[in-house]
Amino acid sequence: MANIPYKIYLEESEMPRQWYNVRADMKKKPAPLLNPGTGQPCTADELKHVFCDELVAQELNETDRFIDIPDEIRSFYKMYRPSPLVRAYCLEKKLGTPAKIYYKFEGNNTSGSHKLNSAIAQAYYAKKQGLKGVTTETGAGQWGTALSMACSYFDLDCKVYMVKVSYEQKPFRREVMRTYGASVTPSPSNTTEVGKRILAEFPNTGGSLGCAISEAVEAATTTEGYRYVLGSVLSQVLLHQSVIGMETKAAMDKYGIKPDIIIGCAGGGSNLGGLISPFMGEKLRGEADYRFIAVEPASCPSFTRGKYAYDFCDTGKVCPLQKMYTLGSGFMPSPNHAGGLRYHGMSAILSELYDQGLMEARSVEQTSVFEAAQMFARVEGTLPAPESSHAIRAAIDEALRCKETGEEKTILFGLTGTGYFDMYAYAAYNDGTMTDYIPTDEEIAASLANLPNIG
Numbered sequence: 044m045a046n047i048p049y050k051i052y053l054e055e056s057e058m059p060r061q062w063y064n065v066r067a068d069m070k071k072k073p074a075p076l077l078n079p080g081t082g083q084p085c086t087a088d089e090l091k092h093v094f095c096d097e098l099v100a101q102e103l104n105e106t107d108r109f110i111d112i113p114d115e116i117r118s119f120y121k122m123y124r125p126s127p128l129v130r131a132y133c134l135e136k137k138l139g140t141p142a143k144i145y146y147k148f149e150g151n152n153t154s155g156s157h158k159l160n161s162a163i164a165q166a167y168y169a170k171k172q173g174l175k176g177v178t179t180e181t182g183a184g185q186w187g188t189a190l191s192m193a194c195s196y197f198d199l200d201c202k203v204y205m206v207k208v209s210y211e212q213k214p215f216r217r218e219v220m221r222t223y224g225a226s227v228t229p230s231p232s233n234t235t236e237v238g239k240r241i242l243a244e245f246p247n248t249g250g251s252l253g254c255a256i257s258e259a260v261e262a263a264t265t266t267e268g269y270r271y272v273l274g275s276v277l278s279q280v281l282l283h284q285s286v287i288g289m290e291t292k293a294a295m296d297k298y299g300i301k302p303d304i305i306i307g308c309a310g311g312g313s314n315l316g317g318l319i320s321p322f323m324g325e326k327l328r329g330e331a332d333y334r335f336i337a338v339e340p341a342s343c344p345s346f347t348r349g350k351y352a353y354d355f356c357d358t359g360k361v362c363p364l365q366k367m368y369t370l371g372s373g374f375m376p377s378p379n380h381a382g383g384l385r386y387h388g389m390s391a392i393l394s395e396l397y398d399q400g401l402m403e404a405r406s407v408e409q410t411s412v413f414e415a416a417q418m419f420a421r422v423e424g425t426l427p428a429p430e431s432s433h434a435i436r437a438a439i440d441e442a443l444r445c446k447e448t449g450e451e452k453t454i455l456f457g458l459t460g461t462g463y464f465d466m467y468a469y470a471a472y473n474d475g476t477m478t479d480y481i482p483t484d485e486e487i488a489a490s491l492a493n494l495p496n497i498g
Contacts, residue, residue: 045184047130047300048130049129049130050128050129050130051125051127051128051129051130051294051297051298052125052127052294053125053202053293053294053297054125055121055125057212057293058117058120058121058124058125058158058286058290059112059285059289059290059293060112060497061109061110061111061112062102062109062110062112062282062283062285062286062289063108063109063282063288063289063320063324064105064107064108064110064163064282065285065316065320065321065322065323066104066105067105067106067107067283067393068108068323068328069105069327069392069395070327070329071211071314071395072105072280072469073366073391073392073394074353074365074394074395076363077363077364077365077497078364079355079360079363079364079495082497085156085363087099087103088465090102090103092264093260093263093264093270093271094272095168095169095172095174095270095272096167096168096170096172096465097168097172098165098168098272098279099284100141101278101279102253102277102278102279102435110282112286113137113167114162114188115167116167118138118357119163119167119196120160120163121142123152125290126147126151126287126290127148127151127459128147128290128291128294128295129145129146129147129148129423130143130145131144131145131146131182131423133423133440134419134422134423134439135295135442137418138439138442138443138446139446140442140443140445141445141446141449141451142442142445142446142450142451142452142453142454143451143452143454144438144442144454145295145300145453145454145455145456146438146455146457146458147179147287147291147318147456147458148458149287149457149460150425150428150458150459150460150461153188153192153219154184154185154188154219154460155173155185155188155300155392155460155461155463155464156186156188156189156190156191156460156461157284157287157313157314157317157457157459157460158185158186158190158274158313159189159193160283160284160286160287160317160383161189161274161279161280161284161313162186162189162190162192162193162272164352165177165190165193165272165279165283166190166193166194166196166197166199166272167193167197169270169272170197170198172270174199174268174269174270175200175267175268175269176194176199176200176201176202176268176269177190177194177199177200177263177269177270177271177272178201178202178204178259178263178272178457179201179202179203179204179259179273179274180204180205180206180230180252180256180259180273180310181203181204181205181206181209181220181255181274182205182206182209182310182384182385182386183209183213183216183428183429183430183464183465184209184213184216184217184220185216185274185428185430185459186274186275187203187205187220187225187227188219188220189274190225190232190272190308191203191223191225191422193218194222194224194225195224200224200269201223201224201225201226201227201324202226202228202259202269203225203226203227203228203259204228204229204230204232204252204255204256204262205217205220205227205228205230205255206219206229206230206249206251206254206255207229207230207231207248207249207330208249208378209248209250209301210227210229210230210250211229211249212467212468213464213465213467215464216464219464226493228253228258229250230250230254230258231248231250231254232258234258234262234341235257235261235262237258237261237359237361238254238257238258238261240359241254241257241358243424245375248375249357251374251375251376251385251387252310252385252386253303253355253356253359253372253373253386253387253388254357254358254359254471256356256357256358256359256362257357257358257360257361257362258272258343258359259271260361260362261359270389274313275310275313275386275390276311276356276365276386276388276390276391277310277313277387277390278392280313280316281312281316281317281320281326281390281392281393283317283477284316284317285316285317285320285321286317287314287317287318287457288317288318288320288322288381289320289321291318291455292321295455300453301331301453302322302454302455303333303334303453303454304333304335304441304453304454304455305319305322305333305334305335305336305455306320306335306338306434306437306454306455306457307336307338307343307456307459308337308339308384308430308431308432308433308434308442308457308459309337309338309384309388309389310343310384310386310391310430311386311388311390312389312390312393314427314430314457314459315393316392316393317457318356318455318457319333319335319402323335323402326401327401329339334403335401335402335403336402336403336404336407336441337393337397337402337405337411338404338406338433338434338436338437339384339404339406339407339433340376340384340385340406340407340408340409340412341403341406341408341409341479342376342377342409342479342480342481342482343370343384343387344370345367345368345369345370345386345387345389346368346397346406347404347405347406348370348391348482348487349368349370349387349388349389349487350365350368350369350370350491350494351368351394351398352366352369352497353365353366353497354367354372354387354494354495355372356370356372356387356388357372358372358387360372363494364497365415366387366391366395367388367390367391367394368388368389368397368398369387369389369491369494370487370490370491371398371493371494372387372388372493373387373490373493374482374487374490377480377482382411382428387490389391390486397432403428407433407437408479408481409429409477410472410477411436411474411479413414413429413432413440413469413477414437414472414473415432415435415436415468416429416432416462417469417472418439419432419439421436421490425458426461426462426463426469427458427461427462428459428460428461429462429468430459430460431460431462431464431479432457432462434456434457434458434459435458436445437456438454438456441454441467442454464484
């Protein structure tokens with residue numbers, strides 16, 4: 044094996060020219076989105092009332108393995124891609140592990156995360172369709188920031204509904220969005236009918252991604268010339284994010300590296316799905332084997348304590364039904380610092396792969412997550428986002444296990460972004476005031492009891 048540099052960069056000419064659609068290699072496909080009124084699979088025409096036309100086509104495409112990336116999108120990608128694949132030599136030394144640890148760093152852009160990969164694609168298709176603007180939700184703020192940047196680039200209006208607890212915890216993230224021209228509303232709000240209903244039922248709620256999705260969808264469907272765009276969960280988003288995994292695999296292949304374990308944080312699934320897609324494709328085709336680990340917050344454990352069933356993607360129950368691992372669309376996660384991972388459900392693609400036993404999942408408490416984040420920051424020099432730090436926690440645990448067994452495993456994880464807008468969270472950890480809230484079995488059971496009655 045060649046001597047591995049600290050950071051591996053692909054040449055600009057080696058950037059992917061196509062997105063990879065993992066569904067094409069899945070023998071058992073994800074279950075279709077259902078119309079909640081009819082219980083039948085959503086048609087393209089029905090989805091086009093909510094989403095851009097071309098994005099609907101991508102959402103329903105289960106057969107094309109590769110989809111060309113338009114030149115205008117690739118040109119924007121070149122502002123911050125290819126992103127580096129980093130060998131965590133200092134972390135390995137700190138842990139005293141025989142394991143080799145790599146991470147794909149997606150924070151080298153103003154949005155501070157991987158979210159820009161899909162934001163620019165969705166804004167491009169909205170502009171191509173001749174729309175005036177788009178609406179969306181955001182949890183920790185990375186997606187809202189990324190979309191505001193993309194909309195500014197294409198001169199589109201951008202309306203963001205930001206989970207209220209994050210709106211209050213992260214005022215600077217909010218101001219970045221406004222700097223790029225977006226309007227930002229704390230959710231749930233009194234600006235939509237669904238927001239008013241949620242506030243009436245949960246007057247003191249800090250909100251959730253499910254609430255914010257409901258408001259953004261209502262705003263899009265009641266405003267002429269607008270469509271709704273989503274930063275995670277949907278299959279079209281995982282398609283766009285496959286650029287992460289495609290670059291990672293190309294960089295590893297260049298140096299003869301094969302990961303044994305691939306780890307990603309899991310909220311809605313965009314980062315994890317994007318990172319693992321080409322590797323999962325090899326596994327599905329029988330060309331190679333990998334161990335995949337999804338890491339989620341113990342406060343919102345969709346995979347590890349949820350149910351695989353059809354559910355609404357939003358709290359207000361205005362979106363299509365998706366079969367996924369869910370805690371129930373009415374589940375209100377605690378207002379902790381898991382940020383963008385506070386979502387009641389999960390990607391249909393990842394849910395199906397998990398149900399087939401092709402990947403693992405574990406949940407971790409936030410104090411343990413920030414312990415790992417602090418260690419990583421001190422030795423690797425990058426302050427990680429709380430979401431990313433869930434993957435760091437699992438990577439450290441796997442490396443320590445290798446230390447115990449003497450196995451020289453190669454570990455790869457996704458560093459989705461930076462944590463410079465998350466200092467309230469770091470302050471709580473440093474002050475010793477951070478706590479771990481884990482929902483009880485009774486709380487989860489009560490939420491799951493309200494799942495729609497669909498097999």
